[in-house]
Amino acid sequence: MSGVAREPELKMKIDVLALFPEILTPALKTGILKRVQDADKLTVNLHNLRDWATDKHKSVDDYPYGGGAGMILKPEPIFAAVTALNTERTAHVVYLTPQGVPLTQTLAESLSLESHLILLCGRYKGVDERVRHQLVATELSIGDYVLSGGEIAALVLIDAIGRVLPGALGDYESAHVDSFSHDLLDHPHYTRPAEFEGMDVPEVLLSGRHEDIEEWRYAEALKRTAMYRPDLLQKLELSEEDIAILKTAGLVD
């Protein structure tokens, strides 16, 4: 093996703490997430919060002080679980909640550098505030809509992290992740046949002229971003050429 470039031996452990952890099971057995676990780059352990309930009814939730609708996840089972799972004291605890900061590619890539994550999945009205203060490092939301619980959000986060772990993707894809794909939506893609039910693949893609192809792809990505995600464009410094492309498409005046 000497002289052969090797990937860094980064390994990540993720403990998921949830009331319905089985929601994640099939996705973890599939595709890239299965591959990174088989390759020992990632270990995911699913835990049911109820296993740390202390009373005879195994209760994990209770009524809110001050009244109001909905139930609150009790602090005792969560503190007991996190203490049991964080024996090495190195875990970064993430709480999945619609009240969190939005998940972005940048945040997923930064969390992918941790060695141990504990993902605490909210349910009902969320967790007792003392859990947030004492245990949680990052509160994270996957978007501006409300899910019935944090389990699916945790799965989204694990997927986003899993695919950027070293060795998860081939070299081509890894390079692609690092390119302008952060800033713009992707360009359109076509495969064979060149004509399908009267619809032709754009001629430039069949031309073999690689510079023209890159130029076309960039223009298409720019136009698509202007149409669907003007908020993303606002964050960028557009060049004169960019503005010309958007003017021609009638997307700016």
Ligand code: 6GU
């Ligand atoms: Cl992390 N949890 C829930 N329950 N709903 C959400 C979410 C998380 N992110 C967006 N909606």
